Structures are given as structure tokens and as C-alpha cells.
Amino acid sequence: MRPEVMQTMIDMVDKYVRIEEFNKLLKECVYEKGSEQTGWGEITRYAHLMLGGSSPNLDRTAAITEMIMLAADIADDLQDQDNKDKLWMQYRQEYVINGVLALLMGAVAESAELTNGKGGPVTLTREISRILLESLNGQFADLEQNVTTEQQYIAMVYQKSGSLIHLACYMGYAELGLDSKAAGTMKEIAYYSGIIAQLENDLKDLLRFDMKNDILRKKRTLPILYLLSAEESFPYMKQYYEGKLTQSDLLAKKQECIDYINDSGCMEYSKIIQTLHRQKAAELLESLTTVSPWREKFQQVTLITA
Structure with a gap:
């Protein structure tokens, strides 16, 4: 994950989560995900650039994508119970479920502040x-x-x-x-x-x-x-x-x-x-x-x- 995208995710956590322990849990999840070779934000980035986009909000948009996918990954691990070494599997499950909801709601709140060409x-x-x-x-x-x-x-x-x-x-x-x-x-x-x-x-x-x-x-x-x-x-x-x-x-x-x-x-x-x-x-x-080389990177x- 790009450092600037991960930092934007951290900023989002600080923006929406003010209880210290809850804030700490979510940041640890973000850092854990950031250490992986995740490509979700890159898909968003390259789709935008290859189709001719040049938004100054691209890091923020990619961070929203990564927040949603982090929530989905955590939920998937909770359901399957097959990734016990993951950091979020070490916490009480009720805390982690709350974290999944917080990540999703934070992503939705951030997306509501973005506008698009068809309907805002x-x-x-x-x-x-x-x-x-x-x-x-x-x-x-x-x-x-x-x-x-x-x-x-x-x-x-x-x-x-x-x-x-x-x-x-x-x-x-x-x-x-x-x-x-x-x-x-x-x-x-x-x-x-x-x-x-x-x-x-x-x-x-x-x-x-x-x-x-x-x-x-x-x-x-x-x-x-x-x-x-x-x-x-x-x-x-x-x-x-x-x-x-x-x-x-x-x-x-x-x-x-x-x-x-x-x-x-x-x-x-x-x-x-x-x-x-x-x-x-x-x-x-x-x-x-x-637009090349973004099409090739998207591929x-x-x-x-x-």
C-alpha cells in the first residue's frame, strides 16, 4: 500500500473515532493491512488514470477503497475463522465487529464528501x-x-x-x-x-x-x-x-x-x-x-x- 494512502486512512480513523482504545485498534488494523501487498487502492488509481482522470483527490479515493476492503477482509476472516495469525483475530470478536462497522461507516462518510460527474x-x-x-x-x-x-x-x-x-x-x-x-x-x-x-x-x-x-x-x-x-x-x-x-x-x-x-x-x-x-x-x-501506461498497470x- 502506498504510504500516502495509508496515512490518509489513519487520518480518517482520527477524524471519526475518538475513543482511544477503539482508535488504537483500527489503526493497528490499518498498519497490518498496509504491510501487505494489497492492490485495491491501485485498482482505483489505475482505473481513474487510464480512463483519463486527473483528480487531486485520488489518494483519498484510493484510501476509501482500502478502508472498505479492509472491513471486508476482517469480516471474511471472522466468518471463516481460518486466519488466526491476523492481528484482528487476536482481539475480542465483538470489538472487531464494531471495528468493521466503523471502517465501513467512515468510508461511507468520506465518500459522501466527494462529488462525481453524475449526481454528486x-x-x-x-x-x-x-x-x-x-x-x-x-x-x-x-x-x-x-x-x-x-x-x-x-x-x-x-x-x-x-x-x-x-x-x-x-x-x-x-x-x-x-x-x-x-x-x-x-x-x-x-x-x-x-x-x-x-x-x-x-x-x-x-x-x-x-x-x-x-x-x-x-x-x-x-x-x-x-x-x-x-x-x-x-x-x-x-x-x-x-x-x-x-x-x-x-x-x-x-x-x-x-x-x-x-x-x-x-x-x-x-x-x-x-x-x-x-x-x-x-x-x-x-x-x-x-491512456498508457496506466492501462498496462491496471492490467x-x-x-x-x-
């Missing part, structure tokens, strides 16, 4: 709320763990992850007054980028056998759906998902499970889906009138290539 601050805050609610719908679908098909998975990720990238993009172009076609194209790019990013996370979590492992948590990501549909050579995973095996039973077959994953083709298949979405997003980006933070 009311339009901006309304659209932020609408996009966030779309993401929350996807998050709830993920928590229900009722996804059983690739189509359901894609629809869930479009909402959950795609909406957040859409929000980061929207924060960048909101004041530019894009026509409906260009705004729709940016939304499509964001949703394709959400699939790319989520698949990257799914693949990283597939082979790590700790609390972040999606199989142990019985999540149904795209590579896991692939594994569950072709389980003849390793039926134990499906049995675990059906409750016929315990976690200890599955962990006793850890190496067999890893071998099955590596040999199954699920990772290759997921990479193909990633590539297809990357190509679609790149084609859409080419159709827009954009780097949204269309993951590693």
Missing part, C-alpha cells in the same frame, strides 16, 4: 452500497456451501469477488461520467477479474493442509468440484464431504490425497478457466479508449498472470 455524493454512496450488497449476496452463498456445479460457482464468485473488484474500479471512474457502455464494459472486466483472482486463491489453498485448506473445510471451489466429480481413484474425499469419514481419517491419507490432486488435472483445468476469463477481460479492455493488478 448521493449517487456515489448509493452505488457503493449497491455494489457491496451484491458482494454480500455472493459471500452468503459461499458460506452456505451449497455450490455443486461449475455454473453455480461462477455465479457465486461473480457476486462475491467480482463485485469487490467492480467497486474498486468504480471508485476510480465514478467522477469521470462514463457513458453507460463504457461503464458496463468496466463492470464486465471487473467480474472476469474476480474469477481470475478467486481461482488464484483457490489453487493456493488446495495443497496446504492447515486451517486454510479448502478441502478440510469442505468448501466447494472450482478445482474441488472437479475432484469430487472424478473421484473413482480416490473416493475418500467424496466420503469426507458426505460425512462418512472424519477429518482425521482424511489426514491419515494426506499423501494419497496430494498425489490425487496433482494427477487429477484439476489445477490445469482451473488454469484454463482462468486463461479464458483473462482473454475475455483483455479483449474488453482493448475496446475502451484508455497488472487485475488480470493476474502468475
